[in-house]
Amino acid sequence: EKSGERNNNMMSGMMGNEQNLDLKPSKQSERQLLIPPVLETSSQNEEEITYDIVAREGEFQIKDGEKTETLGYNGEFLGPVLRMKKGQKVTINTTNQLASRTSFHWHGLKIPSDVDGGPHQTIESGEKKSVTFEVKQEASTLWFHPHPEGETASQVYKGLAGLMYVEDENSKSLNLPENYGIDDIPLIVQDKSFKADNQIDYENDYNSDGTQGDTLLTNGTINPYVEVNNRWMRYRIVSGSNSRTFTFSLDSNEPFYQVATDGGFLNTPVKLNSLTLSPGERAEILVDTKKYNNGDTIKLLANDSVALNMRIRGRKTDTTFIPSKKLNDINTIDEKSLEGLNRQIINLKGMSHMVNINNKQFDMNRIDLYKKLNEQEIWEVNNYSSMMGEMAHPFHIHGVQFQIISRNGKQPRSNENGWKDTVLVNPEERVELLVRFDHAGTFMYHCHILEHEEYGMMGQMEVR
Template sequence: MSSVSRPHWLRRLLLGLAALVTVLLLSIGGCVSRVYVGATVSTVGSTEFRNELAIPPLAESVVRPDGTRVFQLAMRPGRKEFRPGQTTETWGFNGDYLGPTLRARRGEQVAVEVRNTLSEPSTVHWHGMHLPAAMDGGPHQMVAAGATWTPRWTVDQPAATLWYHPHPHGATEEHVRRGLAGMFLLDDDVSEALPLPKNYGVDDLPVIVQDVKFRGAEFDSSHRIFRDVGFLGDQTMVNGTMTPYRTVGDELVRLRLLNASTARVYTFGFADNRRFSLVATDGGLMEHPVALDSLRLSPGERAEIVVRVRPGERTVLRSNKLDAGLGFWTQRFAGGDDAFDILELRAASTLRPSPELPAALAHPSTPDGSDSVLERRFELNLSGINGQPMAMDRIDLTVTKGTAETWVVHNNDGMPHNFHVHDVQFRVLEINGAPPPDTSTGPKDTIFLAPDATAKLAMRFDGPADPNSPYMYHCHLLWHEDQGMMGQFVVVEPGQSAGKPPSHHGH
């Protein structure tokens, strides 16, 4: 080749390479654009509410001569027809999907005979319950396949809407998604004396909200591209019922909302923007009802709301887009732009009159931070808490029985997280240095944290002391928990040191 023609060929080669790079970049950009545009999900306005809402039955129990109320729960595989003609493999407690509602009163001794008929080990954690660490049902209380575990404790906390679900280290998301979950309701003298709707399944409805996706007849539990929060479904169901409606016959209806999804954050409201009253948070009743038209719940959080309906009308409980200051990219791929029509309430043509809500509900049951003996700081990151992933044989914190502490929790990640503490209910003192919104002033055990958000929490550790049996604190976006966003603490007597967690976890 002559020296004259070489630049010509070189120029053609460079132009060709540039064209190829341009095509590749455009293709990649087009793919990313399609993924971004296709990442949103909405069922708003398109949902046909065809199925009567199932109400989990109240669990049967027997009272032994010593006064102990005994429940029985069996973890078992099942099959359920969520959609006509398509049967899905599931797990459930005492049935094919989810479990019965357990109910007990403050002061009662309770025992739960948990039998595992699955082909693999699992656990049952009593989320929000104050109880001995060895009865907590965390990853140290695994129930082997074919085995039975019987935790016992005395109910010693205010009336509240709690729940139960598995907690096996590294597999919690999968076990909850298959259907292992249920409510645990607590009553006390205060709650029973208030004129709140309290006829279970009639004007007092459990509302267990989950997102779901199907591949054919089976659950599709895959994580789509860029979903670093975990699984996000394209449909919702309530109490295991797809496209549910419920006919109600009272002027006031109490909805016990439970976000039992594994990663999705819901912003609950009604399609007609009607206002409702928040009467309880995770750990029990508020001081007074709070009027709202929107309420955010992250995975694991609960809230009790009371809504008024008029004769013959229909209204839809909806989840709107998330307004939490997430970035452009995170908002889309964390499900923040998604919206769902969740449950239709159908009011009867004639309604039973309901008493007005009381102006006062309950006295505060959580510490105000004034007697905290220690302040601890927690940095949340997908790689771990305070820079450490979970280790089953490591005690991260030791707290003294009978003392109060203030925990400062900071989300230093670029994605949303939340923070759940076992055994205790806490008071939110501050969020980002300011007083918390009214929605976070009730007793809490789980709190949502947007990127770079900081929450200051006051809690008291009443025991019992057990230096060898730890409680957990963790992100309740369950895939994050499975990845190691969890730590553990023990409660000890004054002057006592932490022991060592059990070296094996089977029964």
């Protein structure tokens, strides 16, 4: 199944001031892939864990020559990995050392809204705030990023993005590759542009329909390589651009296996030749490098640019992964169970400064939807073209993990039959979601093209 194909050129043919900037082939020599550090805990036992995170300004050697002024969590650029276990009580002490306000949003965590880090929980420059929550969801790869109204897009673009790994009994028992940085590697894939002096100039490169860059970075590394044994490699991909959607493939055209979606493992691995991820989405994939020889290079491509060079170095006997393995136990949706559920219509409309949801633009002081705690609903997300043109919107809901019921009345692709918090809705598409509200409070739902989110393609629901 070529799941990526139909989205491949979804950005083309749009109107408005959409730029559809091509990614430049890198002229930089290969650099070793940066592996985000695993954050040390300030205190930890089986039940409780505490982390300290500082958002700060930095300077980072991204390109040859001048260093680039960046933003980072606990470091110069991007952020560390926070590990947490299902059932654990997690405290995160956050500090804002930026010149402007920020917030710490835990994208994908099913937690109450007062600790979710959305636009209502901003932290002023120089201030600190602590959040405590219990991890009540299954093993998954999540991420965190800022979410202050009006400054989300620029802060993410300049480098604020970190990772959260949730572990549970199941993930430990699956015998998947799990040696961090060796055979289990995160890949935060983003595009950015650099001026002649190597600086990022968000304000100048800004595009109201989604800022794009001409340079591909993986974990902040341009043209990265990693040395791997020939074995099964596990990559946890975070699609972390402001607006660019990526279709991943191997240059050999060999298939790989997707084992996890945004919110956890798929029931069984799905064999793919390409995989499309829009901003905010994650996937874990397994790549078989066993048949390659010492010195071979396999390339992971993102839209035909090189996201990663895998250089084969040495053998390793590997008994980890079996493609037929059962990984999870997610209930498949049966039509009967949907009968009688409330249907929430979400219409994504407009382009540029006119983007809206259900004909309304975001207002901090307005609640758009009221939802009942512990209830299930069908969300029908429509993306029908208007006079202004059309583009795909990655639709994200805070505080939940949902299932995709259908795309235009048809079954979703097999690699979408897992927990999701973000879903790409293509032009002329109607996507039905099965959503359940497990936490009380006020939660955002929005387009994850960050410039659309900031222009008002966001709403708030109160769950009570």
